[in-house]
Amino acid sequence: MVTTAWKDWSVHSVDGTFGILFGHRPYWWVQETMIYPNQSTPCLEQFPITCETGPGSPSGHAMGSSCVWYVMVTAALSYTVGQTNKSAVTLYRVTWSFLWSVFWIIQISVCISRVFIATHFPHQVILGVIAGMLVAEAFEHTPAIQTASLRTQRNGAPIRTG
Numbered sequence: 240m241v242t243t244a245w246k247d248w249s250v251h252s253v254d255g256t257f258g259i260l261f262g263h264r265p266y267w268w269v270q271e272t273m274i275y276p277n278q279s280t281p282c283l284e285q286f287p288i289t290c291e292t293g294p295g296s297p298s299g300h301a302m303g304s305s306c307v308w309y310v311m312v313t314a315a316l317s318y319t320v321g322q323t324n325k326s327a328v329t330l331y332r333v334t335w336s337f338l339w340s341v342f343w344i345i346q347i348s349v350c351i352s353r354v355f356i357a358t359h360f361p362h363q364v365i366l367g368v369i370a371g372m373l374v375a376e377a378f379e380h381t382p383a384i385q386t387a388s389l390r391t392q393r394n395g396a397p398i399r400t401g
């Protein structure tokens with residue numbers, strides 16, 4: 240949710256105002272670039288299931304995926320950290336290697352799929368992965384978010400649930 244909000248904000252605010260993050264998607268870019276001589280423009284097809292209408296940078300899918308998986312991996316590892324006996328350290332190293340391998344396999348798969356269907360250029364998915372991890376880090380270090388509760392009204396009074 241946070242990464243989606245961030246993407247929407249960046250698209251409508253930063254992109255529109257400063258032009259920092261705005262990026263053409265490949266199937267737009269090939270129609271507008273002047274680098275192809277007449278009649279040699281590559282034909283990139285769009286399909287309803289793959290067609291995205293927002294600007295391409297950063298990739299929302301890459302950003303969402305890296306943010307969610309980053310939080311899950313770091314949360315899982317936090318349960319095994321802090322113990323000093325030898326078997327616990329070995330377990331931590333094995334778990335660390337396994338979880339981060341899974342993390343990167345998933346991120347690379349997401350990135351390749353987005354590039355393969357021509358919704359993004361490579362730098363846009365890389366930026367998405369980095370942005371997702373930064374958002375996750377920022378929110379992991381923001382205690383107010385971890386203690387936030389939907390059961391509390393704005394004035395602090397608890398909401399009746401029963």
Ligand SMILES: O=P(O)(O)OC[C@H]1O[C@@H](O)[C@H](O)[C@@H](O)[C@@H]1O
Pocket residue numbers: 242243246291294295297298299300301303353358
């Ligand atoms: O930028 P991408 O990778 O094409 O992803 C766009 C999508 O990003 C997601 O984060 C949003 O929830 C979707 O609404 C949006 O369509």
